[in-house]
Amino acid sequence: MEQTEFLEKKIFTELKNLNDGFNEENIQYFSESDFEIVLQRVEHFGIGVYKIEPWLNGEFYAVAAHENFKKKATDSRWYKKAFLTFKSRQSGLSYSATYKVSNKLLAR
Numbered sequence: 164m165e166q167t168e169f170l171e172k173k174i175f176t177e178l179k180n181l182n183d184g185f186n187e188e189n190i191q192y193f194s195e196s197d198f199e200i201v202l203q204r205v206e207h208f209g210i211g212v213y214k215i216e217p218w219l220n221g222e223f224y225a226v227a228a229h230e231n232f233k234k235k236a237t238d239s240r241w242y243k244k245a246f247l248t249f250k251s252r253q254s255g256l257s258y259s260a261t262y263k264v265s266n267k268l269l270a271r
Contacts, residue, residue: 165269166269167189169268174204193258195257195258202243210263211262211263211265212236212260213260213262214226214227216258218256225249227245229241229242232245236263
């Protein structure tokens with residue numbers, strides 16, 4: 164299984180992609196509530212999150228990366244903290260992230 168397929172089947176399933184063409188087609192954007200579910204599922208599988216990009220009304224808002232928090236991409240503490248910070252600063256954001264699914268997970 165490839166990473167994109169794994170994310171579609173295990174992480175993004177039953178969630179609404181908000182990317183209506185404002186960015187690259189293969190980038191999934193989610194509402195705050197759906198992205199919270201994404202992060203819960205990512206943590207469950209131990210998937211790495213390299214960066215989170217929130218957008219406001221189709222415009223780039225900010226970025227947070229695991230390096231900024233001096234944490235590994237698989238350490239859920241950094242992305243939970245980044246998400247909490249973004250959602251407390253601004254409501255109505257949509258979120259995308261860059262993920263890394265391990266070869267071990269893909270081989271299952």
